[in-house]
Amino acid sequence: MRSRSEFSAQTLSVLSALCEEPSQWRHGYALAGQTGLKSGTLYPILIRLADRGLVEACWQEEPAPGRPRRHLYRLTAAGLASASGALASASEALGSAARPAARAGARAARTGRNVVTPVVP
Amino acid sequence: MSGLRPGGGAIWLRRVAAAAGRGALRLVPAGRRDWAEAIWAEAYEVPSGFRRLAWRAGGVRVIAREALMARKIGRWLLFAVAAALAIRANWPGPPGRFATAIARMDVVTTVLLLAGLPLLARCFLGPAIYSRLARFLRAGGYAAILALMVAKASVLRGVPAETGPALQFDWFAQIVFLVVMAGYVAAILALTAPRSRVAPATLAVGTGAGIALGVVMYAVAPLGLTNDATEPWLPGAAIDPVVVLAWILLLGGPVVAGAVAVLRYRGPGSPQQVTNVRIWQGGAAGFLATGIGGLLVTVLGTGTVALMPRAAWLRNLLYPGQQLLPAVAYSHEFAASERVGGYGLILLAFPVIGLVMGLFGVAIGNSATSSGSSPGGEGPPGPEPVPDPPDRGLAADAEVGTDEPRGDLPRWNEEGPDNEHGEVTAGVAGCVDVAT
Numbered sequence: 381m382r383s384r385s386e387f388s389a390q391t392l393s394v395l396s397a398l399c400e401e402p403s404q405w406r407h408g409y410a411l412a413g414q415t416g417l418k419s420g421t422l423y424p425i426l427i428r429l430a431d432r433g434l435v436e437a438c439w440q441e442e443p444a445p446g447r448p449r450r451h452l453y454r455l456t457a458a459g460l461a462s463a464s465g466a467l468a469s470a471s472e473a474l475g476s477a478a479r480p481a482a483r484a485g486a487r488a489a490r491t492g493r494n495v496v497t498p499v500v501p
Numbered sequence: 502m503s504g505l506r507p508g509g510g511a512i513w514l515r516r517v518a519a520a521a522g523r524g525a526l527r528l529v530p531a532g533r534r535d536w537a538e539a540i541w542a543e544a545y546e547v548p549s550g551f552r553r554l555a556w557r558a559g560g561v562r563v564i565a566r567e568a569l570m571a572r573k574i575g576r577w578l579l580f581a582v583a584a585a586l587a588i589r590a591n592w593p594g595p596p597g598r599f600a601t602a603i604a605r606m607d608v609v610t611t612v613l614l615l616a617g618l619p620l621l622a623r624c625f626l627g628p629a630i631y632s633r634l635a636r637f638l639r640a641g642g643y644a645a646i647l648a649l650m651v652a653k654a655s656v657l658r659g660v661p662a663e664t665g666p667a668l669q670f671d672w673f674a675q676i677v678f679l680v681v682m683a684g685y686v687a688a689i690l691a692l693t694a695p696r697s698r699v700a701p702a703t704l705a706v707g708t709g710a711g712i713a714l715g716v717v718m719y720a721v722a723p724l725g726l727t728n729d730a731t732e733p734w735l736p737g738a739a740i741d742p743v744v745v746l747a748w749i750l751l752l753g754g755p756v757v758a759g760a761v762a763v764l765r766y767r768g769p770g771s772p773q774q775v776t777n778v779r780i781w782q783g784g785a786a787g788f789l790a791t792g793i794g795g796l797l798v799t800v801l802g803t804g805t806v807a808l809m810p811r812a813a814w815l816r817n818l819l820y821p822g823q824q825l826l827p828a829v830a831y832s833h834e835f836a837a838s839e840r841v842g843g844y845g846l847i848l849l850a851f852p853v854i855g856l857v858m859g860l861f862g863v864a865i866g867n868s869a870t871s872s873g874s875s876p877g878g879e880g881p882p883g884p885e886p887v888p889d890p891p892d893r894g895l896a897a898d899a900e901v902g903t904d905e906p907r908g909d910l911p912r913w914n915e916e917g918p919d920n921e922h923g924e925v926t927a928g929v930a931g932c933v934d935v936a937t
Contacts, residue, residue, distance in 0.1 A: 408543045409556075420559030423540050424566070427533070437535070450546070451539030 387466050390417055391425050395463035398435065398455045405438070405452035426453055434459030514554070521561070533567045540564070580643065584612040587647045591654045599668065603675050604654030610679050611650050615643055618686050626694035634704050635693035638793075642689040645800045646682060652800070655807035656838045674845070681848050685796060688852070692785060698778065699785050702765035707786040710754040711793025714747070718798035718847075721747045723805050723819065724833075726843025750794070755787030755855040759862020762786035764869060779870075780863050787859015788852050795851030799844040806837045 387395065393415040398406060412422050429435040433456060440450040455463060540560035547553040591608040594601030629635050691697050692704070720743050762782040768775060808815050809830075816830055 407546070408539060409546045412556075418559045419540055419543070419556045420562035423536060423560070423563045427536050427563075427567075437539075439535075447545050448542035450542055451535065 388425075390415070390421060391429070392466060392470055393417065394422065394425050394429070395434075395455070395459075396467055398453065399460065399463050399467065402455050402460050405454050407440075407450045407452055411453070429459065434462055537564045537567060580615070583644070583647055584615070587651050588612065590651045594658065599671065600654070600657040600660070603657055603671075604650075606675070607650045607654060607679065611646060611682060614683050614686050615646065618683070618690055622687070622690035622694055626691055626696045628695070629690075629693050630695050630699075630701075630704075632701055632704070634701065634708060638689060638693050638704065638708060642685070642796070645796055646686065649682075649796075649800045649803055652803040652807040653841075656803060656841050659810065659834065660838050674842070678845055678848075681845070685792065685848070688788070688792060692789060697785075698781070700762070700766055700768075700782055703762040703782045703786045704789070706758045706761045706765070707789025708793060710750070710758040710786075710790035712797065714750040714754050714790060714794030715797025715801070717743060717747045717750055718794060719801040722798065722843075723802050724809075724837035725802060725806060725840025726846065727840055751791065751851070751854065752858055754794070755790040755858035756862040756865065758786035758790040759783030759859035760866035760869070761862075762859075763863050763866025776867065779867060780860070783863030783866060784856055784859045787855040787857070787862060789855070790859070791851035791855025794855075795847045799848055802844055803841055806834070806841050809834045809837060 394411060394417070397411050397414040408419070408422060408426070411417075411426075412419060415422065417425070426435060426437070430437055430453075435453050436456050436459075437451055437453050440452055443449040537560070540563060541557070544553055544556050544560065547556045587608050591604040594604060629639060692699050721741075760783070762785070763779045766775075766779050766782050768778055770778065805815065805819075809819070816833070820833070
């Protein structure tokens with residue numbers, strides 16, 4: 381199991397967002413909206429996770445008319461296991477304060493503060 | 502004011518940003534281009550206006566990091582500064598003088614060559630091999646050639662210009678010199694490019710032999726070529742050991758380099774393919790051994806001659822124990838500046854000698870390997886195969902003209918060493934931690 385310290389708060393928030401519906405492909409803008417991360421922060425995290433085999437990516441097969449194809453992301457099996465472990469560790473670390481912390485984390489993600497938002501699937 | 506519409510500025514800005522982003526995508530390494538394209542495509546989902554602009558700004562940040570633009574910009578800035586200094590050094594002089602015209606032509610042509618040929622080389626041969634030695638060779642070669650132009654201009658200023666046919670010959674010689682320099686730049690770029698398939702061991706042995714040859718040749722002829730058996734700063738024996746060593750390195754160095762390159766090569770392929778690659782490795786090692794040696798002695802020698810009139814310590818070093826009267830010193834300086842042209846012969850002849858002798862080395866290396874084993878089989882232990890990983894060639898190919906998605910780049914490529922991307926992304930994440 382990966383230790384919590386292996387992921388930054390922002391990476392955990394991305395993993396958390398991807399864990400919500402692990403089988404679904406997600407696109408970058410949705411992830412950005414969910415995590416509150418900007419594109420310049422979100423994509424380096426996705427790239428690093430993909431490099432480590434935790435996230436898989438593909439191109440949308442049928443783009444909307446007049447729009448370019450979108451890049452889609454979801455956790456791999458290894459990524460799901462790793463994310464679950466990391467988020468569980470984060471949740472344990474936060475203990476009973478996890479739920480309020482989750483709300484605070486969501487706010488923090490929007491405002492840019494460094495607080496973990498654990499969402500254990 | 503019919504030409505202006507409300508929001509026209511913002512629309513124009515977005516168009517410029519979009520165009521810049523599309524252009525910047527070309528800078529991203531092939532293995533990362535999907536990601537850059539993804540950010541750009543995703544921008545169409547972001548509500549237009551400031552939010553979309555912010556999204557694209559973030560994309561540009563990612564693209565810049567992935568393209569390792571900081572490093573590229575740094576390299577280009579360094580080159581620009583060096584080129585500007587060289588131009589500044591060569592430009593002054595009375596207009597209409599032969600030396601002034603040559604100095605200007607040399608430096609402008611050289612800067613254009615050094616700036617333009619890498620772009621061509623990148624198109625046809627791919628970016629530089631990812632290795633410190635390859636970078637050293639490119640940077641060293643560039644620095645040497647720029648320095649040579651400055652030193653040559655300085656020497657030429659001290660030589661009275663010829664007239665009539667002699668002047669025409671001088672112009673011809675200068676143009677030949679520039680063509681030779683272009684050849685050197687092209688050779689440096691080609692031998693350090695992935696598609697030339699020069700193995701790291703070949704580069705290493707060729708460079709080592711070349712530096713040794715250059716240093717010894719400089720000890721033999723620091724003030725241009727002369728017919729004298731020995732120079733005044735040498736001990737004065739009829740056959741000086743340093744001269745003998747120079748001959749050994751000139752003729753034997755490429756042979757040894759070629760043989761070692763062959764022996765060190767252990768790559769895949771049929772025996773015929775392996776034999777062909779070994780011939781190429783040996784020839785390249787020999788060529789490098791004498792080419793680098795020739796360039797090194799030319800730069801050092803021309804620089805020495807250029808510095809002689811300005812540096813008393815250098816004159817004392819070259820003529821130890823002699824108190825040179827000004828007239829004698831000038832005589833030496835003049836004689837040296839007349840003999841500097843001999844380095845041109847070295848620049849021309851050495852690579853040819855190296856190539857031929859390197860092929861002799863190939864024969865020796867092949868006979869050594871065939872006596873012990875079949876080609877490509879159990880040769881002497883050599884750690885590295887030729888840099889021919891599965892997809893770098895494809896990625897390099899792809900960089901020329903297509904935008905197809907490609908796999909990750911192997912470690913030895915300039916743009917895509919895994920560790921570099923690891924550092925980049927880790928660095929980004931680190932910045933993220935701090936920033937958010």
